[in-house]
Amino acid sequence: MSAVHEERLARAALSQLTEPGTPRIRDLVADMGAVALYEELLQNRNPQGVLTDFALRLADNDPERELDRAARQGVRFIVPGDDEWPSQLDALEPVRGASNRGGLPLGLWVKGPLRLNELADAVAVVGSRSCTTYGIDVAGQMSAEVAKAGTCVISGAAFGIDQAAHRGALSAQGKTVAVLACGVDKFYPEAHANLLRYLAEHGAVVSEVPLGWSPMRSRFLARNRLIAGLGRGTVVVEAAARSGALSTANWTTQLNRPLMAVPGPVTSAPSEGAHQLIRNGEATLVTQSAEVLEMIKPSGEYLFDMPRGPEHRRDGLSSCEAQVLEAVPVARAVAVDSISRTAGIGLVEAGKALRKLAEEGLVVQSDHGWKLSRDARS
Amino acid sequence: MSAVHEERLARAALSQLTEPGTPRIRDLVADMGAVALYEELLQNRNPQGVLTDFALRLADNDPERELDRAARQGVRFIVPGDDEWPSQLDALEPVRGASNRGGLPLGLWVKGPLRLNELADAVAVVGSRSCTTYGIDVAGQMSAEVAKAGTCVISGAAFGIDQAAHRGALSAQGKTVAVLACGVDKFYPEAHANLLRYLAEHGAVVSEVPLGWSPMRSRFLARNRLIAGLGRGTVVVEAAARSGALSTANWTTQLNRPLMAVPGPVTSAPSEGAHQLIRNGEATLVTQSAEVLEMIKPSGEYLFDMPRGPEHRRDGLSSCEAQVLEAVPVARAVAVDSISRTAGIGLVEAGKALRKLAEEGLVVQSDHGWKLSRDARS
Numbered sequence: 001m002s003a004v005h006e007e008r009l010a011r012a013a014l015s016q017l018t019e020p021g022t023p024r025i026r027d028l029v030a031d032m033g034a035v036a037l038y039e040e041l042l043q044n045r046n047p048q049g050v051l052t053d054f055a056l057r058l059a060d061n062d063p064e065r066e067l068d069r070a071a072r073q074g075v076r077f078i079v080p081g082d083d084e085w086p087s088q089l090d091a092l093e094p095v096r097g098a099s100n101r102g103g104l105p106l107g108l109w110v111k112g113p114l115r116l117n118e119l120a121d122a123v124a125v126v127g128s129r130s131c132t133t134y135g136i137d138v139a140g141q142m143s144a145e146v147a148k149a150g151t152c153v154i155s156g157a158a159f160g161i162d163q164a165a166h167r168g169a170l171s172a173q174g175k176t177v178a179v180l181a182c183g184v185d186k187f188y189p190e191a192h193a194n195l196l197r198y199l200a201e202h203g204a205v206v207s208e209v210p211l212g213w214s215p216m217r218s219r220f221l222a223r224n225r226l227i228a229g230l231g232r233g234t235v236v237v238e239a240a241a242r243s244g245a246l247s248t249a250n251w252t253t254q255l256n257r258p259l260m261a262v263p264g265p266v267t268s269a270p271s272e273g274a275h276q277l278i279r280n281g282e283a284t285l286v287t288q289s290a291e292v293l294e295m296i297k298p299s300g301e302y303l304f305d306m307p308r309g310p311e312h313r314r315d316g317l318s319s320c321e322a323q324v325l326e327a328v329p330v331a332r333a334v335a336v337d338s339i340s341r342t343a344g345i346g347l348v349e350a351g352k353a354l355r356k357l358a359e360e361g362l363v364v365q366s367d368h369g370w371k372l373s374r375d376a377r378s
Numbered sequence: 379m380s381a382v383h384e385e386r387l388a389r390a391a392l393s394q395l396t397e398p399g400t401p402r403i404r405d406l407v408a409d410m411g412a413v414a415l416y417e418e419l420l421q422n423r424n425p426q427g428v429l430t431d432f433a434l435r436l437a438d439n440d441p442e443r444e445l446d447r448a449a450r451q452g453v454r455f456i457v458p459g460d461d462e463w464p465s466q467l468d469a470l471e472p473v474r475g476a477s478n479r480g481g482l483p484l485g486l487w488v489k490g491p492l493r494l495n496e497l498a499d500a501v502a503v504v505g506s507r508s509c510t511t512y513g514i515d516v517a518g519q520m521s522a523e524v525a526k527a528g529t530c531v532i533s534g535a536a537f538g539i540d541q542a543a544h545r546g547a548l549s550a551q552g553k554t555v556a557v558l559a560c561g562v563d564k565f566y567p568e569a570h571a572n573l574l575r576y577l578a579e580h581g582a583v584v585s586e587v588p589l590g591w592s593p594m595r596s597r598f599l600a601r602n603r604l605i606a607g608l609g610r611g612t613v614v615v616e617a618a619a620r621s622g623a624l625s626t627a628n629w630t631t632q633l634n635r636p637l638m639a640v641p642g643p644v645t646s647a648p649s650e651g652a653h654q655l656i657r658n659g660e661a662t663l664v665t666q667s668a669e670v671l672e673m674i675k676p677s678g679e680y681l682f683d684m685p686r687g688p689e690h691r692r693d694g695l696s697s698c699e700a701q702v703l704e705a706v707p708v709a710r711a712v713a714v715d716s717i718s719r720t721a722g723i724g725l726v727e728a729g730k731a732l733r734k735l736a737e738e739g740l741v742v743q744s745d746h747g748w749k750l751s752r753d754a755r756s
Contacts, residue, residue: 023720053724266641275641344397
């Protein structure tokens with residue numbers, strides 16, 4: 001058996017034994033490698049007591065059979081070192097001994113034509129399941145636009161913002177990846193069966209938990225680090241306080257990647273979490289896809305102009321000229337001394353300013369004096 | 379004539395000769411004092427050429443008569459050094475020689491029972507004239523709440539956000555001050571005649587330009603520094619790009635006072651300016667009056683709790699207990715080994731966790747094993 005295949009088998013086996021991101025396994029794999037750890041368990045040794053927890057699952061563990069079964073369903077299992085391994089995930093390598101869930105996944109079960117090593121500048125778009133139509137519209141629009149710019153949209157296929165993000169990217173014929181908390185053969189939520197099927201045909205559906213596994217709270221939390229880890233940055237569209245999207249936001253911050261949040265009405269509970277992230281300085285407020293792209297593209301690769309109001313012809317005037325212009329009546333022409341008095345500008349200077357304003361087409365002179373031009377009035 | 383009266387007369391005269399914030403006058407007053415400068419002009423001397431600009435206005439200048447006329451209309455003219463002078467304006471003292479408009483006003487024409495030295499922790503609430511009902515609602519609500527807390531609301535009596543801010547404060551029987559770009563005897567905009575009359579009866583209407591003067595573009599810009607200068611901080615509710623509210627925002631930043639902005643839908647043009655201020659880091663995002671009060675009250679005087687989601691009973695569980703709880707079925711009770719396998723937690727630990735969860739009322743034991751309690755399901 002080749003070393004590569006042995007590594008894949010061991011990781012497939014371990015991914016079936018353990019919950020995603022379990023600290024002990026993460027540390028043991030980092031210390032001794034996946035192959036050695038799996039061998040220990042098969043030898044009935046119990047490093048750090050993990051065999052105790054795995055005993056029941058180990059009884060019917062058969063990674064070779066599982067990889068075959070996956071392949072027959074069009075599902076591949078990719079591991080670190082594979083060509084397809086998305087290198088941006090490597091940043092998840094955690095501090096050894098940290099007690100919280102996390103770290104590199106043992107591997108990823110993947111279904112779909114999109115190759116995960118080709119997501120270079122992906123962006124995660126996440127938010128609440130119970131969102132508003134405003135959130136759906138913004139998430140869909142932003143995702144369509146970033147996808148159109150060639151950027152892959154990562155999300156979690158949940159109700160609400162997640163769904164809108166995937167659909168937005170698909171509507172632009174762009175790349176999109178759904179990261180699930182259950183096996184990639186499960187349709188969760190069930191109502192998204194068609195969306196997930198479509199994603200598996202046109203993008204990719206990814207999970208670190210094996211086929212057949214159900215979603216669990218802890219698996220959602222572990223899954224969120226993969227969403228953050230696959231993106232170069234994360235956009236939170238609507239997230240109420242305690243929303244799962246805030247856990248993805250948290251992971252993004254831990255990874256030192258740009259966290260962005262879309263504001264909404266302060267009267268809207270689903271925007272509370274996003275506002276809090278901006279207030280705390282954790283997230284940058286973003287209002288449009290151009291701002292998102294500017295943050296996730298390598299420095300200088302994508303720049304956009306700041307939104308500006310329309311230019312006015314009077315923008316170029318000196319303050320003296322502007323002052324005189326203000327003093328020129330709209331309808332009835334008046335003499336220069338009246339304008340001088342109103343403007344509080346001396347006669348000579350006022351006269352000069354009026355001639356300059358006439359050149360600019362802002363005032364017109366008649367027998368009775370000066371008044372605003374038709375253009376200046378409109 | 380007393381020195382105090384002489385100073386007031388000179389300043390009243392100068393305020394009738396010059397446009398607000400004119401750099402030359404500001405610097406001359408700072409250098410030689412208002413009384414000496416006025417004397418120079420009366421002697422037909424022309425320091426820095428100001429007489430040239432003032433000649434026509436000087437011809438019919440009579441400050442004594444003007445102060446009398448004001449008094450008959452219930453308007454007082456207060457100057458630096460007066461008991462009623464609002465000391466927070468002194469921060470407007472500009473860098474000598476700066477070419478932009480600014481600096482301390484020569485004095486303030488005031489109408490209304492509210493004394494300006496009693497606004498200690500006022501807040502400016504400003505925004506676009508062309509605002510949305512969302513902006514009106516938020517500005518009104520926030521202003522009512524900060525006014526209820528004893529804080530005076532400063533604004534500009536314009537259409538839109540300004541009006542909502544004044545009305546909000548009045549609805550809470552709170553303090554509010556309108557700062558105008560025209561004389562305090564003018565009703566501008568005309569549609570706000572009743573509002574301005576009410577403000578002059580219950581709060582204060584203030585301007586640095588004399589009675590009878592009309593609003594002008596440059597007077598609005600100068601006026602905005604007074605709105606920023608009277609507040610301990612400024613809240614921008616809705617401001618499109620190039621909105622006048624952004625000039626008030628700018629003055630606030632120059633004064634090193636807290637600038638706050640209320641977000642709105644990113645699809646709403648009137649929120650663009652507010653979002654830009656937050657993105658640039660110039661303004662802090664605020665969503666409610668408590669956040670505003672926290673920023674403008676002296677440190678520690680006003681604190682509020684961060685918004686939090688509801689507490690859940692499972693918040694206190696260890697990760698092992700949470701994992702086991704996830705593995706407990708909702709309806710059909712199952713044996714501990716099934717739960718152990720699903721949870722990926724050893725039999726002994728799983729059993730311990732189940733007993734703890736039962737104590738917490740989250741799971742119940744029956745003859746067939748364990749299932750979720752009614753409470754845990756809801």
